[in-house]
Amino acid sequence: MDFNFTEEQTMVRDGLTRMVREQYDWDTRRGVVDSEAGWRPEIWAQLAELGILGMPFAEEDGGFGGGAVDAMVVMEEFGKGLVVEPFVPTVVCAGGFLKHAGSAAQKEEHIGGIVDGSRTYAFAYAEPRGRYDYADLTTTAKKDGDGYVLNGHKAVVIGAPWASHLIVTARTSGGQRETDGVSVFVVDKSAKGVVTRDYPTVDGRHASEVYFENVSVPADALIGEEGGALPLIERVTDEAIAAQCAEACGVMKVAHAMTLDYAKQRKQFGVPIASFQVLQHRMVDMYTEYEQSVSMTYLATLKLDAEERERKLAVSAAKVRVGQAAHHIGQEAIQIHGGMGMTDELAIGAYFKRLTIFDSEFGNIDHHMKRHIALA
Structure with missing residues (x-):
């Protein structure tokens, strides 16, 4: 396959190669993953300053006009250093939901925080009995006035200990495994009723069991179409x-x-x-x-x-x-x-x-x- 990167992508790759080599050597990484924090917010801030966190977003959304190929370049270099900072949960997953289905107000509120590094996100989709079926949900979001009330349990939510917000899948209608009735919400992790149990994973990252106990969210927390998010x-x-x-x-x-x-x-x-x-x-x-x-x-x-x-x-x-x-x-x-x-x-x-x-x-x-x- 003949695949040529742009000059900008090559420059990003070279810059990340140097950063990983200089700041993510084995001893440094081992110290980071064994620390109480489990990651380095200063590295996240540096990635924001370098424009890495804004690369995959369109210019009209506050990004730098890149896409999936740019994310690929970044992730390959991160893999070489076993970088633990939450690029996939925040930029690829949360950013993806916002890019493809977020309202103008949601993009304005959230994408800017991703790009400047002030917000981190985790994708809470997996459930203890759901395996890999995204529609197999026991977490529910029931209408309550103009908003919703979330109840349920999400398992192994990667990056949740560091997240300021959660992207949550929940059932708003239908049976447990029906393809219709699945919705997506953005939830402030500090919201009343959000309970987390944090732990390190075997590969050096951190995750949480996340419990939603009558968590109230406003109507504008819904991303995309209600019930049609699969x-x-x-x-x-x-x-x-x-x-x-x-x-x-x-x-x-x-x-x-x-x-x-x-x-x-x-x-x-x-x-x-x-x-x-x-x-x-x-x-x-x-x-x-x-x-x-x-x-x-x-x-x-x-x-x-x-x-x-x-x-x-x-x-x-x-x-x-x-x-x-x-x-x-x-x-x-x-x-x-x-x-x-x-x-x-x-x-x-x-x-x-x-x-x-x-x-x-x-x-x-x-x-x-x-x-x-x-x-x-």
């Missing part, structure tokens, strides 16, 4: 999948490079293990998996603005291929490193954890294989 949710989550595929490509590239470097240094029988033909074949296979993942990620990103079926086919194909590669590269990296790969002394363990968790977000390999077959 296609919007699928579009935004497809954009998030493409962004996370790019992140996984960055993770895989570094994991392969670390493994190759280790194999050149580690000696057995008096020679580097990189000289063993069987390990050479395995590392070539890792690189092939990475290159295929890059191509599939680029294709999925370019198809995000295509018609619905074409978009879903490309995104699901990418999620399957990148998920399979993530498993392969992560496991091979650990095996070639041996016992050292399982310790906290080496960064490769953290890269393996991120690649492992990638598969479970927004639908795993099996889920997207079924979706692709159903659409084909």
